[in-house]
Amino acid sequence: MIRMPFYYWLIFGVLLIVVEIFTPGFFAATLGVSAVITSVVSLIIPSYYTIQWLFFVVLNIVIFVFLRDIFLKYLYGREGNETNISGLVGKEGIVREKIDKETGYVQIYGDMWKAKSIDDHKIEIGEKIIVKQIEGNKVLVKKKDEN
Incomplete structure (x- = not known):
């Protein structure tokens, strides 16, 4: 039983x-x-x-x-032992909240990050991005196809 x-x-x-x-x-x-x-x-x-x-x-x-x-x-898809926030530079993510004049949110490795477009372009939900640099608690991103 x-x-x-x-x-x-x-x-x-x-x-x-x-x-x-x-x-x-x-x-x-x-x-x-x-x-x-x-x-x-x-x-x-x-x-x-x-x-x-x-x-x-x-x-x-x-x-x-x-x-x-x-x-x-x-x-x-995480590789290596990069635990520092600088390890995000060059990594791919996906937009979860539209990035416009101010900020939006992106998902990188399952974590949500406040993001801003490095060239002030709008990036829509679902688009893939590349992290270009870190600024405080924000990631500065660019559309993946614009590299």
């Missing part, structure tokens, strides 16, 4: 994986994968809830620390 914690962990995990579809960053997915795997552990040790939670936490840390970068590389 399958115990209730199995279903709780499984539903929790699937919901988090679905949430990841709508949010960038692969954080909810790490929790979701950990919860789904913990659901299997709950079948083996059904009455030890503390051990299940401990397993969930440790597994999530392992997945987040060791596997997150691998998944981001294949899902978002």
Whole structure:
């Protein structure tokens, strides 16, 4: 007979994986994968809830620390170990909020950035861009086909 914690962990995990579809960053997915795997552990040790939670936490840390970068590389195309904001220069992104006279927003590697056109051209939603430079907390971009 399958115990209730199995279903709780499984539903929790699937919901988090679905949430990841709508949010960038692969954080909810790490929790979701950990919860789904913990659901299997709950079948083996059904009455030890503390051990299940401990397993969930440790597994999530392992997945987040060791596997997150691998998944981001294949899902978002991240390469190298550039963690500084200057690592964005030359990278491609997509416009998520129209860039006009002021600023808009672009998505680069699943992260949203405030953006401004380097040559003051309008860039519509869905167009691909290249990051040309960083100015404070904004990325200065140009349409990909204008390079």
